[in-house]
Amino acid sequence: MRAAGIRIGAIVRKEFRHLWRDRRLLGIVLLLPIMQLLLFSYAISFDVKHIPTLVVDQDRTAASRAYVSAYAASGFFDVVGQDSQTSAVDTVFARGDASVAVVVPAGFGQRVAQDLTPQVAVLVDGSDPNAARIGAAYATALNASLSQKATVTWTTREGYDVARSGFLEPRMRTWYNPDRNSSIFLIPGLIVAIIAIVTVQQTAVTLVRERDLGTREQMLVSPLRGWELMVGKLLPWTLLAFADIAVIVVLGQVVFGLPIRGSLWFLTVAAAVFVFCSLGMGLIISAVAPSIEVANIVGLLGSFLPGFLLSGLAFPLASVPWLLRAISYLFPARYMVTISRGVFLKGAGWAELWPQLALLSAYAVIAVALAVLLAKRRERV
Amino acid sequence: MTAVETVDLTRDFASLRAVDALTLTVPEGSVFGLLGPDGAGKTTLIRMLATVLRATDGDASVFGESVSRAPSRVTPRIGYMSQKFCMYPDLSVAENLEFFGTLRGVGRRDRTSRSSRLLTSMGLAEFADRQAQFLSGGMKQKLMLAATLMHEPDLLLLDEPTTGVDPVSRREFWGILSDLHVGGKTVIVATPYMDEAARCTDVAFLDAGRIRQRGTPAEIIGRVPGALLEVGGPHRAALAALSGNPRVLSAHVHGDVARVLWDRGSSAEAVAEVQAALAGLDADVRPVAMDMEAAFTFLAEVPTR
DSSP states (O other): HHHHHHHHHHHHHHHHHHHHHHHHOOOOOOOOHHHHHHHHHHHOOOOSSSSEEEEEEOOOHHHHHHHHHHHHHHEEEEEEESOTTTTTHHHHHTTTTTSSSEOOOHHHHHHTTTTTOOOOOOEEOTTHOOOOOHHHHHHHHHHHHHHHHHHHHHHHHOOOGGGGOOOOOOOOOOSSSSTTTHHHHHHHHHHHHHHHHHHHHHHHHHHHHHHHHTHHHHTTSSOOOHHHHHHHHHHHHHHHHHHHHHHHHHHHHHHHOOOSSOOOHHHHHHHHHHHHHHHHHHHHHHHHSSSSOOOHHHHHHHHHHHHHHHSSSSGGGSSSSSSHHHTTTTTTTTHHHHHHHHHHHOOOOOHHHHHHHHHHHHHHHHHHHHHHHHHHHOOOO | OOOEEEEEEEEEEEEEEEEEEEEEEEEETOOOEEEEEETTSHHEEEEEEEESSOOOOEEETTTTTTTOOOOOHHHGEEEEOOOOSSSTSBBHHHHHHHHHHHTTTOOOOHHHHHHHHHHHTTTOOGGGTSBBBGGGGHHHHHHHHHHHTTTSSSSSEEEETTTOOHOOOOOOOOHHHHHHHHTTEEEEEESHHHHTTTTTSEEEEEEEEEEEEEEEEHHHHTTTTTTEOOOOOOSHHHHHHTTTTEEEEEEEEEETTEEESSSOOOHHHHHHHHHHTEEETEEEEOOOOOOOOHHHHHHHHOOOO
């Protein structure tokens, strides 16, 4: 056992020497995660605020002005223009100057004054479905709230007590991320994707390189065992992955105000297991890839796609097609995203997340064992 | 004592039989040369002996241990140097030795002392900190040999260690092999160079996976019948004049002379007879000593005595 430890140590030292000599790779491994974090956090923002809005007020009464100013006051809509013709909406949408238009027809004020139901039109540019959906939802909520206010005003004036009418009033609260800040939501997932990319990619090429160099053959005539080689390859990258995790967490806290509400200790253990899963995946690719180029491409696909699309990082897995959802169970990323969000945002720990951790652990053991077996198949043929 | 023994050792690659029912014994302490053209099966044989390639049929034993059944008992006693450069290009000479020594189970103190002793004896000491990728061809081969020697194996399996290396480095390399031989090591070395065969204690000539000739260099040379002569001057005309002559066992152009194997007689008699046969041509006929290259060339065409 001691001899095995010495041999594994030799592999680890060698791997660090390779990395240290390859400054470009070192730079990629240490700086790429930071760049990815900043890019993704700012670029993949699902926050929709300040929707550019065109106001077409054909009524021009005090009532219409009060109604329109409610939009600007909400903070969700920025009134970027005023016009009196509905035909202007098309032009403004086509130029992309606004994605919502509020049309108040003539007679609006009059109908309000007569206690008749006034009508307004809210037009939404559907070419950006996400912004359209959110814009429409905001507008609906805003109008519901204005109508409710009008109802209350009218009933009070007429001498009714609304509170006695069985009026249903839902009180919505958003937990864990009350501002629904999307970078807070994304960063715990991004940590997972970035780790997957760094580790899968690097280990995917590592065994292929040993084979190409002929050094694998020298290892075969030494007492080094297959699993010792795997562990020796995994350890340095586990350390590097943790360096990356630390950088991202600190950056997330300082720059984006990411909270850590749960057990950091649990997160560390889970992250270590997840890193082993990713490395195991990389080693499997390495064991079967015929060349460095193939290993590189498969490593990239095997980390990027599951990391971003099949992990629940950006899109809720419940809303992806069933086939993709089924595939997502085959990749460790989805379990780790659940763990990461649970710990960072929901204050979860062992008690709540142990099933995910158990799955990850099983995955890690199977992946590394499979890698050892697959690599063995190609040796001493 | 026998270092290596193979019995009906066979290896197929798809439809190609690279090593064909090869039976061979290599005595301990010999420098055994595996000769033969590219594709003769030298590399396949060496890789099977090194346990990195499985035999299709038959078996080989190294110091009495089977390479197929007990590879882990074979590998500690062998050093294997592949044809391709197999050190880490981005690690220094010393770091490569350190790594492979550690992998082979050499203790820290021995690693340091052996590494510096090997590097000094091979003239690599001043390059200890140079990355392996920046070494010359000859130095790369010496580094590989040094790495192979770190765990002090009893049997060295060297696959064309001097191919593509300049003549001076080749001579140096063989100097190191001689020292190892004197030190009692067994060396099996594949080489395409016939001049290197003369430096072996034992040689086998491989062709199409089979052994065609086997013996000491002196035995191999002794097997060639007749007398070897060199014909200078109008050597192409001389070859034409001699063609069809029943007493010519073999005749070739060799550089700017012709080499003729005359069927019998002492050198002096043969010279006289050939001069008579070439009467009218201003040819210069002289006897030359048989070397390994000539011996293998002729043995390939002439039935052995």
